[in-house]
Amino acid sequence: MLMDRPRTERSAVVAPPDDDKRWKIIDVTMRRNGYSGHALIETLHAVQSYFGYLEDRSLRYVAMSLQLPLSKVYGVATFYHLFTLKPQGEHTCVVCTGTACYIKGSRDLVAAIENRYGIKPGQTTADDALSVLSARCIGSCGVAPTVVLDGDVLGEQTPDGLIAEIEEVL
Numbered sequence: 788m789l790m791d792r793p794r795t796e797r798s799a800v801v802a803p804p805d806d807d808k809r810w811k812i813i814d815v816t817m818r819r820n821g822y823s824g825h826a827l828i829e830t831l832h833a834v835q836s837y838f839g840y841l842e843d844r845s846l847r848y849v850a851m852s853l854q855l856p857l858s859k860v861y862g863v864a865t866f867y868h869l870f871t872l873k874p875q876g877e878h879t880c881v882v883c884t885g886t887a888c889y890i891k892g893s894r895d896l897v898a899a900i901e902n903r904y905g906i907k908p909g910q911t912t913a914d915d916a917l918s919v920l921s922a923r924c925i926g927s928c929g930v931a932p933t934v935v936l937d938g939d940v941l942g943e944q945t946p947d948g949l950i951a952e953i954e955e956v957l
């Protein structure tokens with residue numbers, strides 16, 4: 788008997804731009820919405836949260852995955868002020884502030900970054916070396932509190948440990 792292919796299989800057709808683990812999180816967002824065009828804003832928001840900005844290859848990947856014209860994706864990305872097409876800092880640290888991470892101390896991680904570098908989530912250091920972003924649950928609650936530093940998911944972070952990790956990449 789022939790059966791309809793589940794829509795979730797579309798992710799197997801559209802390959803992400805590279806092997807950065809953050810694309811898996813973006814794909815989860817699209818899959819959760821059945822790869823529907825209605826997921827566009829939520830998906831762009833996820834891309835911006837995890838990568839810091841929306842670059843051309845990200846927009847193309849989202850357009851292909853959601854089967855939307857690239858022009859529409861660019862239209863939405865440039866219409867809303869919360870989206871930016873420009874790269875921010877050279878390094879990006881995303882602090883998860885979802886419930887599990889919040890309970891396990893993500894607030895202390897954000898405070899440690901602010902104390903050390905003088906920037907809050909959504910901001911970039913004056914020398915463009917580091918951008919800090921926050922995100923809701925990134926799906927690694929078991930090792931909360933979690934951050935994503937330049938694409939690497941780091942669990943069970945402490946304020947001092949996180950600053951040491953950031954210093955290593957800077």
Ligand code: FES
Nearest residue numbers: 885888924927928
């Ligand atoms: S709440 Fe942070 S990974 Fe789930």
